[in-house]
Amino acid sequence: MSRIAPLEPPYAPDIQQQFDRIMRGAPPLMLFRVMARHARAWDKFTAGSLLDRGPLTLREREIVIDRTCALNACEYEWGVHVATFAGPAQLNADQIRATVRGDADAACWSAAEQAMIAAVDALNHRVTLSDAEFAALSAHFDADKILEIMLLCGFYRTVAYLANGLALPLEAKAARFPAA
CATH class of the missing domain: 1.20.1290.10 (AhpD-like)
Structure with missing residues (x-):
């Protein structure tokens, strides 16, 4: 188990929507669940905006x-x-x-x-x-x-x-x- 407990389902609707967007329907990763449990950390993590493709192949x-x-x-x-x-x-x-x-x-x-x-x-x-x-x-x-x-x-x-x-x-x- 993680040193900091992960968020457990059911997830708040806005968090579920973010998980769905990032994971494309797959269950959220433990890393995402730990970060999402802490609003500031999750906001900063996702604000990096590098979870998309960008200019590289x-x-x-x-x-x-x-x-x-x-x-x-x-x-x-x-x-x-x-x-x-x-x-x-x-x-x-x-x-x-x-x-x-x-x-x-x-x-x-x-x-x-x-x-x-x-x-x-x-x-x-x-x-x-x-x-x-x-x-x-x-x-x-x-x-x-x-x-x-x-x-x-x-x-x-x-x-x-x-x-x-x-x-x-x-x-x-x-x-x-x-x-x-």
Whole structure:
């Protein structure tokens, strides 16, 4: 169980509507139920407005999220995203594994994906990009996409703080980190 108790059904109509919008009919995640129990936290969490697609393709978005979650040891959120989006994002088994166990220059990634993963790694390890890393990213992505990559890294690092700090139990249908 979570260190902070989650909201239990039945949910208030406005919360149910938000869960339905975010989860598209699936039961709400434990993370959402914990956050929604605390109005200010839920409002701030959903105000991040990064729960939509934005300018990145689904594949690009999921690579950034999966890598950020893996770098922050957040198996909870990584597993939810892999189980839900790896198929639609066309991530194969080698690529899924590489989000956790691979280097940015792994052969399973395109040049654009390698630049993106190197940027995610830099942001998570050094909280900045070198001129060379920014130039490599700029060779493949416009300013809107670069900003979205940075925002997603920050948002999902926060998600990792929440999921890990709350000791959320892994969702039953979520993927698990690949073995070393």
